[in-house]
Amino acid sequence: MPRSRPLAPARTRKPASRYHHGDLRRALLEEALQMIHREGVAGLTLRGIGARLGVSRAALYRHFADKHALLMAVAAEGFRMLRVETAATFPADRQTVSAFADMAVAYVGFALRHPSHYRVMFGGSLDDAQATPELAEEGAGSFNVLVNALVALQSQGHVRKDNPLDLARFVWSTVHGVAMLAIDGQLMCKGVEEVVAFTRYTAERIRTGIAA
Amino acid sequence: MPRSRPLAPARTRKPASRYHHGDLRRALLEEALQMIHREGVAGLTLRGIGARLGVSRAALYRHFADKHALLMAVAAEGFRMLRVETAATFPADRQTVSAFADMAVAYVGFALRHPSHYRVMFGGSLDDAQATPELAEEGAGSFNVLVNALVALQSQGHVRKDNPLDLARFVWSTVHGVAMLAIDGQLMCKGVEEVVAFTRYTAERIRTGIAA
């Protein structure tokens, strides 16, 4: 009786027990972020992710070599988002001093809106600088957005003609410090608006500090 | 036969198996720091500390409520050291702009010389701000050193008359950012001297940024 042949592939007949996710890798990354958001980086467990996704504990080793690799992927994604969001505030047709301040606010805003990403990116969970090439590339990309913006402002005469790398490291250190202290609650700010206001103040101090 | 009574207390006859340390609390703190230095905060295990000290796994619960309490104690000690070292560079008889730059270098220098302490203090291992009173007090003390220095420079006319708390948060964010990026190796500096040189550059940018 050949009439029993189904139109769909046979495996669709067991939807609840096999191939739970079309994109398990994506689901693992998102569940990891939610878990970090709820319990902190230290509270992230692969077993917990598996349980939440209804997947065996070993399933995720098909998508990531180990827990460290999963965190690396989270960090790389974060650097990519950070680069896109900061670069958008300083487009080619608006490379102004005001736009540079917006970039600082966007940087800290990213950390506030994506604290889990930011903590993985800079929390020291990743083994010191033995990162994957993808992660190194994304990190360098974020930094280059800042360097390019400073070079542009230098050519306009708004920023002193110091080594752009030194200038960029100074600016980066400052906004990174604000971001870290803010998401750790050590800035003693009452709400997001207060952090943003302080970030604007910081941007103004940076502007004065690097002015030509 | 009463002649067998020893001069020393009886327990000294079993030196290798009991009361190993005159100050086990101190030994636990130092071993924790060494372990963090070797393996990172994530690599710190209470079992490892016990094994290294030749002490049972439960022994340290006589001195610390749990692992978190031990880390709190490490952080509190770090804040105390940081306060002492930074305050020493800005004494009552030398409250100058130059001394303020030295304070920034001392701050980053502390992080470079005591990265394990610094990582526990700011690495996010401690649950957000539900710290012990001792820790909160030490942290506030470190911050007050900075506020007082800025008030002194304001009264001398060297620093703009903004809210000292905002000024202090700006300066703190910057040196904290430098310290964190430096000990995480993300500043791309070749050695300690290069970090110190960059910190001096940063101190100069801060000075320009907050000048009256």
Added chain:
DNA sequence: ACCTGAACACCGTTCAAGT
């Protein structure tokens, strides 16, 4: 290919018991 279940070697913490 992708997933499972059981196993291994860890971990923090607790607790009755020893001195």
Added chain:
DNA sequence: ACCTGAACACCGTTCAAGT
């Protein structure tokens, strides 16, 4: 008081086995 040894409930990772 201070410490021990065993136990409990976790954890990351591996691997033979299933489909």
